[in-house]
Amino acid sequence: MIAAILLVFSMNDLPPRISQRKFVTLDECADYVEFLAGQQVVDDEYHFEFKSMEPSDGSISTFQGRCVVESNVEKPI
Secondary structure, three states: OOOOEEEEEEEOOOOOEEEEEEEOOHHHHHHHHHHHHOOOOEOOOOEEEEEEEOOOOOOEEEEEEEEEEHHHOOOOO
16 A cells, blocks of 8 residues: 655644645655745755745745655654
């Protein structure tokens, strides 16, 4: 049985959330995060942190998290 890969993330230091989208591999999850970030932000352990600016008002949000096998999701970011 292939385990599902989840994206666990926090925005602006709020409590961690789990994306509704599931991935087949850690690399697929990392590619998705880097697509959203518009740059390479995922490290070798599948952790990430990046900032994003909202074009409508110029506010900046900080995202951090990781791609993780579903059975390991209870571990902290």
